[in-house]
Amino acid sequence: xGTELLLGQITDTNATFIxxxxxxxxxxxxxxxxxxxxxxxxxxxxxxxxxxxxxxLLTGGLGPTPDDVTREAxxxxxxxxxxxxxxSRRAIEEYFRKLEREPTAxxxxxxxxxxxxxxxxxGAGTAPGVFLEHEGTVIIALPGVxxxxxxxxxxxxxxxxxxxxxxxxIIKSRVLRVIGLGESNVVKMAEEILARQTNPTIxxxxxRGEVLLRITAKCSSxxxxxxxxxxxxxxxxxxxxxxxxxxxxxxxxxxVVGRLIRAGKxxxxxxxxxxxxxxxxxxNVSGSSRCFPGGVVAYANEAKMALLGVxxxxxxxxxxxxAEVAAAMATGVRELxxxxxxxxxxxxxxxxxxxAEKPVGLVFIGLATAESVVTExxxxxxxxxxxxxxxxxxxxxLVRSYxxxxxx
Amino acid sequence: xGTELLLGQITDTNATFIxxxxxxxxxxxxxxxxxxxxxxxxxxxxxxxxxxxxxxLLTGGLGPTPDDVTREAxxxxxxxxxxxxxxSRRAIEEYFRKLEREPTAxxxxxxxxxxxxxxxxxGAGTAPGVFLEHEGTVIIALPGVxxxxxxxxxxxxxxxxxxxxxxxxIIKSRVLRVIGLGESNVVKMAEEILARQTNPTIxxxxxRGEVLLRITAKCSSxxxxxxxxxxxxxxxxxxxxxxxxxxxxxxxxxxVVGRLIRAGKxxxxxxxxxxxxxxxxxxNVSGSSRCFPGGVVAYANEAKMALLGVxxxxxxxxxxxxAEVAAAMATGVRELxxxxxxxxxxxxxxxxxxxAEKPVGLVFIGLATAESVVTExxxxxxxxxxxxxxxxxxxxxLVRSYxxxxxx
Numbered sequence: 001x002g003t004e005l006l007l008g009q010i011t012d013t014n015a016t017f018i019x020x021x022x023x024x025x026x027x028x029x030x031x032x033x034x035x036x037x038x039x040x041x042x043x044x045x046x047x048x049x050x051x052x053x054x055x056x057l058l059t060g061g062l063g064p065t066p067d068d069v070t071r072e073a074x075x076x077x078x079x080x081x082x083x084x085x086x087x088s089r090r091a092i093e094e095y096f097r098k099l100e101r102e103p104t105a106x107x108x109x110x111x112x113x114x115x116x117x118x119x120x121x122x123g124a125g126t127a128p129g130v131f132l133e134h135e136g137t138v139i140i141a142l143p144g145v146x147x148x149x150x151x152x153x154x155x156x157x158x159x160x161x162x163x164x165x166x167x168x169x170i171i172k173s174r175v176l177r178v179i180g181l182g183e184s185n186v187v188k189m190a191e192e193i194l195a196r197q198t199n200p201t202i203x204x205x206x207x208r209g210e211v212l213l214r215i216t217a218k219c220s221s222x223x224x225x226x227x228x229x230x231x232x233x234x235x236x237x238x239x240x241x242x243x244x245x246x247x248x249x250x251x252x253x254x255x256v257v258g259r260l261i262r263a264g265k266x267x268x269x270x271x272x273x274x275x276x277x278x279x280x281x282x283x284n285v286s287g288s289s290r291c292f293p294g295g296v297v298a299y300a301n302e303a304k305m306a307l308l309g310v311x312x313x314x315x316x317x318x319x320x321x322x323a324e325v326a327a328a329m330a331t332g333v334r335e336l337x338x339x340x341x342x343x344x345x346x347x348x349x350x351x352x353x354x355x356a357e358k359p360v361g362l363v364f365i366g367l368a369t370a371e372s373v374v375t376e377x378x379x380x381x382x383x384x385x386x387x388x389x390x391x392x393x394x395x396x397x398l399v400r401s402y403x404x405x406x407x408x
Numbered sequence: 409x410g411t412e413l414l415l416g417q418i419t420d421t422n423a424t425f426i427x428x429x430x431x432x433x434x435x436x437x438x439x440x441x442x443x444x445x446x447x448x449x450x451x452x453x454x455x456x457x458x459x460x461x462x463x464x465l466l467t468g469g470l471g472p473t474p475d476d477v478t479r480e481a482x483x484x485x486x487x488x489x490x491x492x493x494x495x496s497r498r499a500i501e502e503y504f505r506k507l508e509r510e511p512t513a514x515x516x517x518x519x520x521x522x523x524x525x526x527x528x529x530x531g532a533g534t535a536p537g538v539f540l541e542h543e544g545t546v547i548i549a550l551p552g553v554x555x556x557x558x559x560x561x562x563x564x565x566x567x568x569x570x571x572x573x574x575x576x577x578i579i580k581s582r583v584l585r586v587i588g589l590g591e592s593n594v595v596k597m598a599e600e601i602l603a604r605q606t607n608p609t610i611x612x613x614x615x616r617g618e619v620l621l622r623i624t625a626k627c628s629s630x631x632x633x634x635x636x637x638x639x640x641x642x643x644x645x646x647x648x649x650x651x652x653x654x655x656x657x658x659x660x661x662x663x664v665v666g667r668l669i670r671a672g673k674x675x676x677x678x679x680x681x682x683x684x685x686x687x688x689x690x691x692n693v694s695g696s697s698r699c700f701p702g703g704v705v706a707y708a709n710e711a712k713m714a715l716l717g718v719x720x721x722x723x724x725x726x727x728x729x730x731a732e733v734a735a736a737m738a739t740g741v742r743e744l745x746x747x748x749x750x751x752x753x754x755x756x757x758x759x760x761x762x763x764a765e766k767p768v769g770l771v772f773i774g775l776a777t778a779e780s781v782v783t784e785x786x787x788x789x790x791x792x793x794x795x796x797x798x799x800x801x802x803x804x805x806l807v808r809s810y811x812x813x814x815x816x
Contacts, residue, residue, distance in 0.1 A: 006437040008428025013419055020416025029414040030449060034440035041438060173415065184472055184512040203411060204473050214412065275691025276684030279705040283683025284793055286759060293708035297687040300701035303745060337711065351694060379506055382532055385692055386555060
């Protein structure tokens with residue numbers, strides 16, 4: 001509840017918190033509705049929700065101003081008059097006494113509870129919540145202030161719902177992160193596993209230069225959910241192999257930095273179109289100083305020549321955006337930093353600077369090692385920032401492939 | 409649409425963007441509903457929404473996987489069969505041709521449009537949107553990928569809805585972005601203006617290393633709203649002056665790059681703790697090659713000495729995180745790239761590496777010019793990534809101050 005949500009002035013992080021906490025205790029959330037501070041529409045929404053759900057959880061609209069109509073809406077939707085709750089009135093009086101301020105009549109509006117309902121104590125503010133059982137549906141109202149709502153969820157609502165949960169069904173999920181394959185390829189490779197999914201379910205999602213597979217299990221115990229997820233994960237790992245670089249919130253740079261450190265290798269970066277992004281991502285990982293001495297951002301051709309030793313004739317013949325220059329940059333930066341590996345990126349991030357022969361989004365990346373230099377050509381079709389990100393993603397993936405080869 | 413939203417795995421920022429943009433063109437949003445990837449429930453929700461609204465806008469569920477059922481749901485809710493849109497099929501073929509990959513049958517599912525509807529071109533991905541007029545209601549479906557959705561909203565949906573809008577009250581807002589002052593200072597400096605706000609309203613918001621002031625006007629015409637906002641903006645500019653670096657989606661790096669180009673100055677960066685982030689932000693601005701030859705990421709002390717000419721004794725005496733080393737790095741990189749300005753950053757991003765004398769979050773930034781070298785000391789109390797970002801923000805702000813001095 002809150003007009004500011006429907007005006008897009010704030011993002012609904014309460015919904016994220018509530019849904020995550022409900023999922024964790026096995027409550028299936030099927031519908032989430034956002035409404036402005038309008039009595040008629042809130043009444044209508046409560047009636048609809050009560051007709052189709054076991055639990056209706058509302059947040060917002062419990063404040064003292066005339067805008068706040070959630071109590072009134074519950075009363076009207078259920079046909080129950082509002083009654084003053086004496087304990088809530090005393091709590092409000094006490095709150096203002098501590099603040100050394102006088103409560104107004106509007107403040108005492110917050111002590112009203114629909115007949116047959118209970119007040120949920122608010123440990124962090126003046127607005128108590130509402131807990132009401134009405135014709136087989138539990139209706140709960142909590143304040144919209146995140147701190148108050150979260151505390152009341154943890155202390156009262158979650159234990160109450162957990163106690164009512166039939167045979168203790170819980171939902172757990174785990175996200176596998178896949179690099180080096182497009183979404184449709186992942187779906188194809190995992191076709192058989194996806195076709196027979198029931199519990200857990202597997203949802204493929206397109207990431208930025210990667211694919212995510214979300215495995216979700218609904219089970220009667222956390223242990224069973226973990227076992228089922230582990231089984232499905234093992235099947236997916238069987239077909240996707242080392243393309244799975246991490247789980248949940250893991251990042252590709254964490255995986256690469258970890259592999260570099262374990263392999264005892266150092267890496268230097270030579271960046272043109274990415275402008276520092278590869279170095280930035282590597283140094284987002286705590287401990288990266290053990291494998292990363294540094295790099296050169298060689299945006300201008302002069303810098304490519306003077307710092308990285310890229311030959312002027314090579315630049316003239318192939319252009320800065322070429323496999324040859326990517327190779328020379330990787331070799332140059334490897335030598336400059338006396339690193340084991342040198343990785344490079346040169347390309348046209350856009351939106352301008354493209355030609356028929358070298359269009360926007362054309363990128364070359366290079367990797368120099370003691371033994372050899374390899375390059376890759378990519379053509380990204382995104383905007384400037386996304387082309388830069390996908391270039392850094394491809395560069396990190398190239399380093400990862402090389403390190404996998406070492407250990408494999 | 410998206411089970412991941414109802415599991416609380418992601419926060420619905422698309423809803424915020426869409427509601428804000430709709431409010432700006434005077435569309436009243438009354439209901440917002442979030443649903444999982446379930447055909448039956450989506451069909452039911454589309455029918456309900458179409459019955460009570462002039463416009464039904466859906467996002468998500470247009471991807472190539474079996475989970476993605478939004479097209480099917482629109483077809484079923486409206487009783488219109490899906491037909492392949494030849495232009496969308498060609499766009500998908502073209503997209504994969506450029507990517508040099510083979511599309512699968514699943515990819516072509518994305519070319520299906522309910523009969524009587526039109527495809528909304530997707531400039532940033534493969535999934536076209538859907539635009540359909542059905543029994544007096546406009547039904548629009550957009551992808552859930554924020555970049556794609558935002559571009560399609562700006563290019564197609566908003567102009568289309570604006571053209572259909574009957575005369576009436578509109579809401580417009582404009583965000584002023586303030587650098588170099590904390591939120592409480594901004595509030596204090598603008599105290600009188602904030603105290604007398606009614607229409608437009610002014611909401612101060614804390615940004616990352618900056619403060620935002622959102623001015624919102626509700627008027628009967630766009631012209632009146634623009635005039636009222638302009639008047640309030642002029643008052644705020646009177647008290648906040650050059651601290652306002654941009655409006656709405658402007659970035660500090662755009663302002664700095666613009667000022668460098670207009671002043672005919674070039675800049676080189678020497679980054680330690682930021683690891684490439686400053687260069688990355690500068691090169692996020694299209695056209696930055698005119699002022700940015702490049703930089704050095706000198707993460708290791710050896711790189712600070714060998715590439716930037718930082719004296720070994722200086723490092724030994726003051727440590728890498730010191731005003732003296734920040735100054736030497738800025739001077740060194742300025743000379744190395746023969747740039748007009750050299751900017752540097754050295755610090756302890758955390759979470760480890762701090763000492764009693766040099767705690768986590770301690771940062772020095774430097775700016776070298778032909779005339780002088782200045783340094784600044786900052787102590788940020790955030791996590792690693794935020795400490796890095798705030799360091800880059802302070803470095804860009806320092807460059808901006810210098811450029812303001814030139815023009816002032």
